[in-house]
Amino acid sequence: MIEAKGLKRSFKAKGAKGKTIDAVRGIDLSVREGEIVGFLGPNGAGKTTTLKMLCTLLAPTDGSATVVGADLRRDPVEVRRRIGYVSQAGSTSPEAKVGEEIVSHARLYGIDKQVAIQRGKELLTALDLAEIWDRTCGSLSGGQRRRLDIVMGLIHQPRLVFLDEPSTGLDPQSRANLWNHIRKLRDELGTTVFLTTHYMDEADSLSDRILIIDHGTIVAEGTPAELKKRVSGDTITLTLRTEADAVNSGGIATRLNGADAPVIEANVVRFHVPDGATALPVLLGDLTKAGIDAIGVDVNRPTLDDVFLTLTGRSLRD
Numbered sequence: 299m300i301e302a303k304g305l306k307r308s309f310k311a312k313g314a315k316g317k318t319i320d321a322v323r324g325i326d327l328s329v330r331e332g333e334i335v336g337f338l339g340p341n342g343a344g345k346t347t348t349l350k351m352l353c354t355l356l357a358p359t360d361g362s363a364t365v366v367g368a369d370l371r372r373d374p375v376e377v378r379r380r381i382g383y384v385s386q387a388g389s390t391s392p393e394a395k396v397g398e399e400i401v402s403h404a405r406l407y408g409i410d411k412q413v414a415i416q417r418g419k420e421l422l423t424a425l426d427l428a429e430i431w432d433r434t435c436g437s438l439s440g441g442q443r444r445r446l447d448i449v450m451g452l453i454h455q456p457r458l459v460f461l462d463e464p465s466t467g468l469d470p471q472s473r474a475n476l477w478n479h480i481r482k483l484r485d486e487l488g489t490t491v492f493l494t495t496h497y498m499d500e501a502d503s504l505s506d507r508i509l510i511i512d513h514g515t516i517v518a519e520g521t522p523a524e525l526k527k528r529v530s531g532d533t534i535t536l537t538l539r540t541e542a543d544a545v546n547s548g549g550i551a552t553r554l555n556g557a558d559a560p561v562i563e564a565n566v567v568r569f570h571v572p573d574g575a576t577a578l579p580v581l582l583g584d585l586t587k588a589g590i591d592a593i594g595v596d597v598n599r600p601t602l603d604d605v606f607l608t609l610t611g612r613s614l615r616d
């Protein structure tokens with residue numbers, strides 16, 4: 299669906315003569331049919347610039363790409379026909395009726411009015427919006443409007459859709475609902491989805507594969523589970539009855555396969571193991587054998603923020 303090599307985009311910095319900002323510094327990326335790929339990075343990392351290049355809205359300074367089989371530089375018109383693009387700002391005007399917006403948008407792609415009405419109604423139903431055809435766009439909730447934006451982006455049946463920060467501004471319930479609908483689109487229509495986000499929970503729960511971008515460069519890629527495995531493993535936190543038990547437990551913990559040096563604070567012991575789920579029964583067995591009674595145990599899996607922190611030394615939240 300996407301094959302990009304050395305994509306680069308620089309901007310002239312305002313006010314500073316001759317100075318340039320390297321927003322995207324030569325990235326390679328590849329997206330397979332049917333995948334949901336999340337492009338995750340902090341503000342200013344280069345996500346929107348990359349997306350706009352792939353959607354033909356911004357010319358690359360260097361590099362090349364094929365998008366749904368069409369060459370980005372030589373055949374941008376064909377790329378545009380084959381993709382859907384849902385911008386952060388959305389594409390509906392508040393006073394227009396939903397049905398009219400859908401039909402006039404479809405007409406831009408040369409779609410016959412009757413076909414547009416039929417497809418529009420099917421897509422609205424698929425996104426749980428069956429009843430809104432005659433409503434004005436401005437009367438919809440934030441979550442409904444985002445889903446309507448997606449309907450507009452899909453009206454010409456693209457095989458690949460780009461979503462720029464799809465859930466920005468939505469409450470937690472509407473975000474989770476939107477994610478379910480995006481997954482359903484992929485499952486039922488087979489639409490490939492490429493989305494940008496700076497929310498790690500969005501990337502984590504929605505993406506089959508994540509590309510992490512920082513300062514215009516892709517710093518890691520993989521499934522959410524693969525990326526988290528790159529962090530020093532799971533954290534086990536043991537709470538014991540006494541400080542002496544904590545010291546003894548620390549000694550037992552170091553004998554676990556792949557465990558790092560434990561940090562002991564009063565009656566709490568904290569350390570990392572490659573896989574908490576397999577280490578825990580062994581640890582609890584060893585503690586029982588030593589006559590030590592743990593009063594609390596927690597296993598925490600790394601988050602994508604831990605991944606970003608390990609890779610860049612900064613938090614995604616900063």
Ligand SMILES: Nc1ncnc2c1ncn2[C@@H]1O[C@H](COP(=O)(O)OP(=O)(O)OP(=O)(O)O)[C@@H](O)[C@H]1O
Pocket residue numbers: 309310311319320321339340341342343344345346347348496
């Ligand atoms: N038209 C422009 N002129 C000058 N600089 C720009 C322009 N567009 C983007 N930049 C700069 O390029 C860098 C990357 O911006 P971009 O919008 O791609 O980041 P982003 O990861 O999408 O961030 P956000 O999450 O805030 O949307 C930033 O430093 C930004 O200030």
